Amino acid sequence: MWSYIGKRLVVAVPILFGLSVIVFAMMAMIPGDPATAILGSYATPENIARLNRQLGLDQPLVQQYFTWLGNLLQGDLGRSYALNRPVADEVFERFGATLVLAGSALLLCAVLGLIAGIAAAVRQFGWTDRVVTFLVLVGISTPSFWLGLLLIMLFAVQLRWLPASGMFAIYGGGDLPDLLAHLAMPAVTLAVVATAVIARLTRAAMLEVLRQDYIRTARAKGLSERRVVYWHAFKAALVAVIPVIGIQAGFVLGGAVYIETVFQWPGIGRMLVNAIATRDLLLVQGGVLVVAASYVLFNLLADVAQTLVDPRLR
Numbered sequence: 001m002w003s004y005i006g007k008r009l010v011v012a013v014p015i016l017f018g019l020s021v022i023v024f025a026m027m028a029m030i031p032g033d034p035a036t037a038i039l040g041s042y043a044t045p046e047n048i049a050r051l052n053r054q055l056g057l058d059q060p061l062v063q064q065y066f067t068w069l070g071n072l073l074q075g076d077l078g079r080s081y082a083l084n085r086p087v088a089d090e091v092f093e094r095f096g097a098t099l100v101l102a103g104s105a106l107l108l109c110a111v112l113g114l115i116a117g118i119a120a121a122v123r124q125f126g127w128t129d130r131v132v133t134f135l136v137l138v139g140i141s142t143p144s145f146w147l148g149l150l151l152i153m154l155f156a157v158q159l160r161w162l163p164a165s166g167m168f169a170i171y172g173g174g175d176l177p178d179l180l181a182h183l184a185m186p187a188v189t190l191a192v193v194a195t196a197v198i199a200r201l202t203r204a205a206m207l208e209v210l211r212q213d214y215i216r217t218a219r220a221k222g223l224s225e226r227r228v229v230y231w232h233a234f235k236a237a238l239v240a241v242i243p244v245i246g247i248q249a250g251f252v253l254g255g256a257v258y259i260e261t262v263f264q265w266p267g268i269g270r271m272l273v274n275a276i277a278t279r280d281l282l283l284v285q286g287g288v289l290v291v292a293a294s295y296v297l298f299n300l301l302a303d304v305a306q307t308l309v310d311p312r313l314r
Contacts, residue, residue: 078282087286098267109194117202139196165264194248205237246302250295
């Protein structure tokens with residue numbers, strides 16, 4: 001097991017390296033420069049050139065990248081141009097809020113997706129199956145940012161049941177009920193598409209398992225339908241569903257970028273949007289690398305969980 005985990009971590013290194021090169025190249029192709037974004041459009045060319053020298057942005061792009069890479073290997077992500085603070089402090093401070101949102105959405109979509117998929121498979125071609133199939137189609141087809149705006153209009157503007165933005169109330173609050181109230185709409189919005197995907201694949205996996213000979217044998221032995229479904233069939237189907245949940249974890253982290261923007265959630269996604277607008281290259285690089293490393297870690301955990309569920313993989 002430990003050797004497998006070590007191999008996966010070694011494979012992740014070139015992936016993260018390639019991703020950093022792509023992000024650096026894309027930021028370099030954006031028109032403008034960080035010095036102009038920091039000083040403003042009325043800054044003189046002399047001041048812009050002076051700031052570029054101070055930031056090391058007058059060097060060739062290849063030299064800039066390898067300078068940043070060398071600092072990264074020493075544990076230094078650099079210093080944000082726009083915020084004038086260490087990138088690591090800003091990234092990990094924001095990443096906590098993103099983990100709260102993404103973790104809640106992932107838990108929600110995993111539980112609801114598994115329950116819906118099992119219910120649809122057990123009652124194939126029945127009303128439950130038809131309703132779940134219809135909701136899955138709607139969920140996959142619905143843009144998350146549009147759904148978020150609809151939820152804000154309904155529950156925040158019209159009904160005034162939930163707050164429209166932020167993580168905590170500006171005045172007062174700050175406790176768990178306040179957090180849950182602010183978390184409800186963005187977590188549901190972020191979980192809808194992933195829930196539909198997990199439900200669809202859970203249904204397909206359960207239908208395949210329920211047709212196996214050992215399931216008919218278990219029923220012939222007189223085992224209750226509940227035990228056959230949840231102990232034998234679901235355990236076998238879960239082997240195929242766990243990797244999908246790991247993939248959806250990456251989708252949830254990526255989707256947090258625009259969901260955090262819609263709900264003004266103070267996470268790493270909103271930070272990346274602001275950093276791209278100000279061409280804060282080091283902050284973008286640090287944020288993308290942390291998100292990518294988290295995605296690799298989520299997939300690794302999913303693979304480990306799959307090997308624990310299925311002894312054949314060990």
